[in-house]
Amino acid sequence: MVGSLAAGATRIVTVQAARPVPASLRLDALRRLAACHVETAGGLLIRGLDVADAAAFHDLARGFGHDLLTYEFGSTPRSRVGAGVYSSTEYPAHQWIPQHNEQSYTDRWAMRIWFFCDLAPTDRGETPLADARAVLARIDPAIRRRFARHGVMYVRNYGGGLDLPWQDVFGTDDPALVERICRSRGIAWDWQDDGRLRTRQVCPSEAVHPRTGETVWFNQAHLFHVSALEPDLRDTLLAVVDEEDLPRNACYGDGSPIEDAVLDEIRAAYAAEMLCFPWMRGDVLMLDNMLMTHGRAPFSGPRRILVAMAEPWGVTGPA
Numbered sequence: 001m002v003g004s005l006a007a008g009a010t011r012i013v014t015v016q017a018a019r020p021v022p023a024s025l026r027l028d029a030l031r032r033l034a035a036c037h038v039e040t041a042g043g044l045l046i047r048g049l050d051v052a053d054a055a056a057f058h059d060l061a062r063g064f065g066h067d068l069l070t071y072e073f074g075s076t077p078r079s080r081v082g083a084g085v086y087s088s089t090e091y092p093a094h095q096w097i098p099q100h101n102e103q104s105y106t107d108r109w110a111m112r113i114w115f116f117c118d119l120a121p122t123d124r125g126e127t128p129l130a131d132a133r134a135v136l137a138r139i140d141p142a143i144r145r146r147f148a149r150h151g152v153m154y155v156r157n158y159g160g161g162l163d164l165p166w167q168d169v170f171g172t173d174d175p176a177l178v179e180r181i182c183r184s185r186g187i188a189w190d191w192q193d194d195g196r197l198r199t200r201q202v203c204p205s206e207a208v209h210p211r212t213g214e215t216v217w218f219n220q221a222h223l224f225h226v227s228a229l230e231p232d233l234r235d236t237l238l239a240v241v242d243e244e245d246l247p248r249n250a251c252y253g254d255g256s257p258i259e260d261a262v263l264d265e266i267r268a269a270y271a272a273e274m275l276c277f278p279w280m281r282g283d284v285l286m287l288d289n290m291l292m293t294h295g296r297a298p299f300s301g302p303r304r305i306l307v308a309m310a311e312p313w314g315v316t317g318p319a
Helices: 023-037 054-062 132-138 141-150 166-170 175-184 231-240 260-272
Strands: 002-007 010-016 043-047 080-082 085-087 097-100 108-119 129-131 152-157 188-191 197-203 206-208 215-217 248-252 284-288 292-296 304-314
Touching (some): 010 023, 023 043, 054 080, 054 304, 132 260, 132 292, 141 260, 166 175, 175 188
Antiparallel strands (some): 043 284, 097 292, 108 284, 108 304, 129 292, 206 215
């Protein structure tokens, strides 16, 4: 049975299986539904199939025709569960994770992202969605113009007990290879005296979907910015390190600070378009990562949501 869920301009298509049969037996039908709806609505929620575990989730996601991606140049802690399958971001249960398009803080990202509910939380723990086209429409044109003119600069300081080690993010312990990667991707880097790495990368604030031609708000300025931290954590960090040494921060691409009022408006735009639904064991959510943002609500009790990504893309086309 096909239906939909909606809030504001955000809408996803839902499909409910009549009985719990293995997902592999429904792949052809699911591929047809995805082809019809994912690049219009932005997402497809699949319920009632027999997706037993991470391996079955891998096979389902892989069955849509693209190899699953490794989590390269990551910005949050997560664990590899299997080939191309990862835990969702491993932040404490009480924290909100703001809306974002996956890896929109860099020049390469996945066009497709899947979520699998292996264990539903007892309370909350939704993965809120917000349509990036609708978010863009809510942002003041003057704000859009300034970001379009300068872009967003993402500043990252790796390791030091405060963030992911650069060895994990770049997948190597060779500084020379890190520098080659940075050079190839337009990332500025500095090695600190204690061996820590700082990078700066300027990326666009908006992107044009390669197949639909639609423009979307596509950045993580509001998430990287220091104001995204909980006040107590922010104060604790700033008591220990200077602002330039924070694990993550964001500013305009010319280095000037992003005003609080601007960030407030961006966050309000996401909130106005947010759609939430309760996870059920076995749910699979397929999103167009450019059209649809996701986040995470606080939760209680065990929660295990797995993630897979596919179809690499970038600012210059297929990656």
